Amino acid sequence: MAKNALPVTRAENFATWYQEVVRAADMAEHSGVRGCMVIKPWGYKIWERIQRLLDKRIQETGHDNCYFPLFIPLSLIQKEASHVEGFAKEMAVVTHHRLVMEDGQLKPAAPLEEPLVVRPTSETMIGEAFARWIESYRDLPMKLNQWANVVRWEMRPRLFLRTSEFLWQEGHTAHATADDALDETRTMLEVYREVAEDMMRIPLIPGQKSAGERFPGAVETHTIEAMMQDGRALQAGTSHYLGQNFAKAANIAFQDENGQQQLVHTTSWGVSTRLVGGLIMTHGDDDGLRLPPIIAPHQVVILPIIRDESARGPVMEACHALAKRLAAQHYAGEPVRAFVDARDDSAANKRWGWIKKGVPLICEIGPRDLEKGALALYKRTLPANEKSFPEQEVFVSHVAHHLEETDTALFEQAKAYRAEQTRDDVPDFDALKAHFDGEHKTGFVRAKWSGKPETEDAFGAFGVTIRCIPYEQTGTTGPCIVTGEEAATDVILAKAY
């Protein structure tokens, strides 16, 4: 067995492995500001792919992009009590709008009349706008989305997963009826599921949050829950039905068809750069990142092998010709993204670089391949040194098939891992505690739960939460995992990021 490309394996230390993948793939790093990351080009290109796929679906489902201010006045935040409670501990506060130099040191000057909070999310700002914009039922539904940065002060930051500043989209909608708003909430969760599962190939459990895990101010929170390769859960996206809570706080009222004043029903939903962390922890292996083809910025990287300068011209020409022919092929409705890496370095160094970055297919073309019209093909889902030698023409005509193969392999592997790490035979609370207590006891447990809110805290003692009440219920009954009483509801229990 060849040595792996990373200095640490998943089995040895998952947290360190994660950092090493991010570093080796050159995706991001910590900045000098606590909890704030620098997203480097490869990490950002992956985020841009996610953005593009998601934005298309957000538009197709009838939402308009817009942009609301970064700052929220304290008095506005204060209007929705449970919302304040949820975010107060992690809000960055702007108190001054000028600096002066005093004794060679810059100091804040010119205090603001009212301190401003850097948005942790924009329900309050957008709610205030809805209150101004919505007058009659004709204005409904109002369906907006914004791509933005938000700040939630983070004491234990991890790149992509938990950062004080992160990038996301937040959708905000207002509806005439609860039914419409609930439809919207579910529609957007399905959009998230489609992008994260069908495109990013992260197996998901969609479901609803229990009361203790809901978004501050929400009536219902819907979620997609994924399992990382250390058996922990990652909440990959959430969609909230806010009922009339924010409508009451901001007085978002409309005149209905009968001339009566009513409050709207609102929703909000968001996914963030955290998805990139989920991608890494779902598909990465001990050689680095592995990218599903729909997400990969480059699907095929072509490396010229030039040992002798006289061969440079024809080899480079063959590489660019191949890239061009590949770009005329399609995968998942888009032209194949092929990239010729002409940097001045050895092919082996470059190949290992792209392996660590997770590119699905790597081709090498050298002088001897020219005569035969062949190439050396490496697939990211096979061991790193395994290669085949297809004819170029055959490779071009089969490229969509090769990408499909990668796509399927990544998804199947992730599903198999999740299946291994999921138990539905934990009989009672003591057995549950025994399962999860201890550092390496992770995975999903599917169990029955009575749904009594006061029982939710019980899991906290061993760091477990109810990840969701899955949409897909078995329909059977059995003893509640906490109280032992007869219960019909399945829940997913896990330790989570």
Next chain:
Amino acid sequence: MAKNALPVTRAENFATWYQEVVRAADMAEHSGVRGCMVIKPWGYKIWERIQRLLDKRIQETGHDNCYFPLFIPLSLIQKEASHVEGFAKEMAVVTHHRLVMEDGQLKPAAPLEEPLVVRPTSETMIGEAFARWIESYRDLPMKLNQWANVVRWEMRPRLFLRTSEFLWQEGHTAHATADDALDETRTMLEVYREVAEDMMRIPLIPGQKSAGERFPGAVETHTIEAMMQDGRALQAGTSHYLGQNFAKAANIAFQDENGQQQLVHTTSWGVSTRLVGGLIMTHGDDDGLRLPPIIAPHQVVILPIIRDESARGPVMEACHALAKRLAAQHYAGEPVRAFVDARDDSAANKRWGWIKKGVPLICEIGPRDLEKGALALYKRTLPANEKSFPEQEVFVSHVAHHLEETDTALFEQAKAYRAEQTRDDVPDFDALKAHFDGEHKTGFVRAKWSGKPETEDAFGAFGVTIRCIPYEQTGTTGPCIVTGEEAATDVILAKAY
């Protein structure tokens, strides 16, 4: 002459007219936070068009997108003295990272060890990263770009033109030599010129800033200067050669090919949502916004005329069929963007709505048009009630021509206005003062200038600045407009936004 769609004309009050265009086109509004705007869907779609066109060119010229933190530690800002001086007065400062409720009021708690500035621009943050990332000449050039929000506290805000928070892109590059960095500076100014002039159809004067108008910390600032319809200048984009100033401050060094340590040469360049303001003030008329076709989110809006419910089916079908045929046509390399407005409102109301939003072409199709295969066509560059009745087939095959016509007309009108408002026959400083002194004395004056820095302040007395030293010089000599001494350099003088 028909009444105009806006309550005020450009001639009556340009500043109020501007606000009315933004309001009537539903582009943006002030938020509850001083100086921060809400960009509404129509305004944001226009910004997205600008983003897409610009981002394509930024990538094609070899730059990678990435993302740096929103917050900058005070100690980092402090490193480059002239940079600090330029921005200290307008920096928003985060001093706390928590809120607590005291006597029913939210109060900032948990002071930060070091206050953080909300980025006014990212030279210092990116310079610090460059210093870590760049080791040898092989790492150069390093060419990055980010799309982000920035904050410069603004006491007299105007939508899009001057807001405390704005959206922009900022490019940051590091090079081995001054020549490479200067090439980059000019290349990116040309990219800006291309998007702003060839696509947004804003006539521009590209040139260099005089010392007094340079970016804080820059050795050279290059600019594109536009003239608004009140005769004032708008700086539409800038590209800075920063020399080794930021390299010195952040110690961005590299080992050259001879093994010697050297400092890099850096550049930075940016355009912002201010461009949207420039678009409005260049092309708007007394009926509202007028959009050049390349920028228009919808190039053709199709309005069904339904007076009788029985006609709804066939009319809607004809409208959607027309939209589909238009989408198969191309303008400027992209499919024509046609939109069927099926909202439940009168065609006249809807038509006026789209006129105010600046859509280039509006088509109406009613029951009588169906038999004839015709439509009613309104062009935004013609008087609002003027219409023609082309056959649908003819309109479809000519649509690119109609769009081209709008494109050219807007550019020619803007150039003609600028020519009218430009003088190159102002003989001396007294004449210059007489020209500009007084509320309505605006426009561009092209004059000779000795280039002596101490003479720059002279114009301040009547609110004029040197907008730029145009690349296109006449090559003649004449008396300096300030000192009267023989001078060879042409400058553009104007009052500016």
